[in-house]
Amino acid sequence: MELWYTENHTDDIKFSIRVNKQIYSEKSEFQRIDIFDSEEFGRFLTLDGLMMLTEKDEFIYHDMIVHVPLVTNPNINNVLVIGGGDGGTVRELTRYPSIKSIDMVEIDKMVVDACVKYIPQTASKLSDPRVTLFYEDGLKFVRNKVEKYDLIIVDSTDPFGPGEGLFTKEFYGNCFKALTEDGILVNQHECPYYTDFARSMKSAHKKIRDFFPIARVYQAHIPTYPSGHWLFGFASKKKDPIKDFNPIVWHDFNLKTKYYNTDLHLGCFALPNYVKELLESVAVE
Numbered sequence: 001m002e003l004w005y006t007e008n009h010t011d012d013i014k015f016s017i018r019v020n021k022q023i024y025s026e027k028s029e030f031q032r033i034d035i036f037d038s039e040e041f042g043r044f045l046t047l048d049g050l051m052m053l054t055e056k057d058e059f060i061y062h063d064m065i066v067h068v069p070l071v072t073n074p075n076i077n078n079v080l081v082i083g084g085g086d087g088g089t090v091r092e093l094t095r096y097p098s099i100k101s102i103d104m105v106e107i108d109k110m111v112v113d114a115c116v117k118y119i120p121q122t123a124s125k126l127s128d129p130r131v132t133l134f135y136e137d138g139l140k141f142v143r144n145k146v147e148k149y150d151l152i153i154v155d156s157t158d159p160f161g162p163g164e165g166l167f168t169k170e171f172y173g174n175c176f177k178a179l180t181e182d183g184i185l186v187n188q189h190e191c192p193y194y195t196d197f198a199r200s201m202k203s204a205h206k207k208i209r210d211f212f213p214i215a216r217v218y219q220a221h222i223p224t225y226p227s228g229h230w231l232f233g234f235a236s237k238k239k240d241p242i243k244d245f246n247p248i249v250w251h252d253f254n255l256k257t258k259y260y261n262t263d264l265h266l267g268c269f270a271l272p273n274y275v276k277e278l279l280e281s282v283a284v285e
Contacts, residue, residue, distance in 0.1 A: 005036055005044075007051055009226040010194050015051075017041055017224075023118050028110040035118045041224065043119055045086055047111070055121050057223050058088050061188075062122070063260040064220045064232060064268065066092035067250075069151050069184045071265060072234075072241045074098065074249045076150040080178070082138035084155035085111035087123030094125040095255055102131045103149075109135045139171050145178035152179060154187035169207045176211040176237075185235040189217060192275045193227035201231060206282045208235045216241060217279060218268040220259070231275070242269055 003019040017038050024035040034046045042055030053061065066089055070076055077100045081089050085106040093102050104126070106112055112133065115123040126133065134141060138156075152175050175185050189204060191197035209215045212235035222230045234241050247262035271279070 005038075005046070007046075007049060010196070013194070013226075015224070015226070017044070024114050026110060026114070028108050030108045033108075033111055033114055035114060043121075044224070045111075045115065045119060051224050053086055053088065053119075053122065054224050055119065058086075058122055059258045060220050060222050061225075061230070062088040062092050063257050064218070065089055065153055065155060065186055065188065067255075067257065067260040068218065068232070068234065068241060068265060068268070069153070069186050070096060071246075071250045071253075071262075072236075072244055073150065073182055073184055073239045074253075075182070076184075077101070078149050078151075078180075079103070080105070080142070080145075080149045080152045082141070082152065082154045082156065083107075084153070086115045086119060087112070087126045089153055089155045090128070090131055091122055091125040094128045094130065096253065100130065102128070103134060104131060105134045105136060105138045105141045107135065107137050139168070139174075142171070142174040142178045145174070147178070147180050147183075149178055150180050150183055152183070152185045154185070156188060169210065172207050172211050172235075179237065182238050183236065184239055185212065185233070187233045187235075189231035189233040191226045191229060192231055192278055193229050197226060198278055202278055202282050205233065205279060208233055209282065212236060214238070214240050216269060217271065217275070219271060219275070220268065242266060 004016050005019050006014050006016040009015055020037045022036050026033050031048045037043050044054035045052040079093055079099055079102045081104040090102055090104055093099055190201040192201055214236040216234045218232050220230055221228055245265055250262050
């Protein structure tokens with residue numbers, strides 16, 4: 001008998017992967033955590049039945065959420081990661097010797113423990129001496145932080161359940177206060193293609209624009225995420241990811257990547273018309 005993992009992207013769309021075996025399944029205080037092994041995508045993590053990452057395509061998401069802000073501002077020293085319990089974002093950050101400290105705030109310790117044990121591909125750098133783990137609510141964590149971080153990466157789940165508070169106006173306002181003068185906020189920005197996801201994307205973008213003078217959106221193609229078309233938000237007090245981009249900076253870092261490159265840095269901000277229209281509609285709402 002075949003075992004299949006299936007996620008409902010909408011009421012009318014399902015995405016499925018044939019599973020070799022289920023490696024891990026537990027219910028934490030916050031959510032159900034499952035790890036599966038598959039022929040096509042390797043091991044993959046789901047939370048409450050929703051795809052978080054696969055070993056095969058996680059490099060796309062983690063390349064784009066980390067390297068875009070680091071190349072825009074190569075002087076980033078102190079970083080806050082909210083969410084990201086799989087460790088992939090931290091893994092990419094630790095590749096930069098210029099970064100002095102990485103605080104990671106993950107509400108669910110069981111996610112981290114499971115990934116350390118079963119998905120070391122992403123979790124292997126959580127033991128880096130520059131990394132400090134905090135197992136608490138990210139919304140509460142940033143409330144009393146003032147000009148402490150050069151970069152905040154919101155590597156969260158979708159805007160319901162444990163991740164709901166990370167899409168609120170209060171949260172984005174607190175992130176603004178927690179950032180230094182040249183600080184950058186990057187967040188996963190949902191899918192623009194399906195209606196419910198697009199509504200969440202527009203809501204987040206509007207709230208971010210209320211605080212940050214620079215608020216842009218960029219994109220990547222991630223095969224196992226709904227529709228495959230995924231967005232990221234880039235917000236800053238001063239740094240513009242296009243105007244302040246210098247490809248020499250990336251070459252000086254001398255990092256090898258599977259997805260990010262300097263052509264893509266500029267190209268990912270060139271959005272399709274349907275996404276532009278969604279974002280432009282936010283300005284008049």
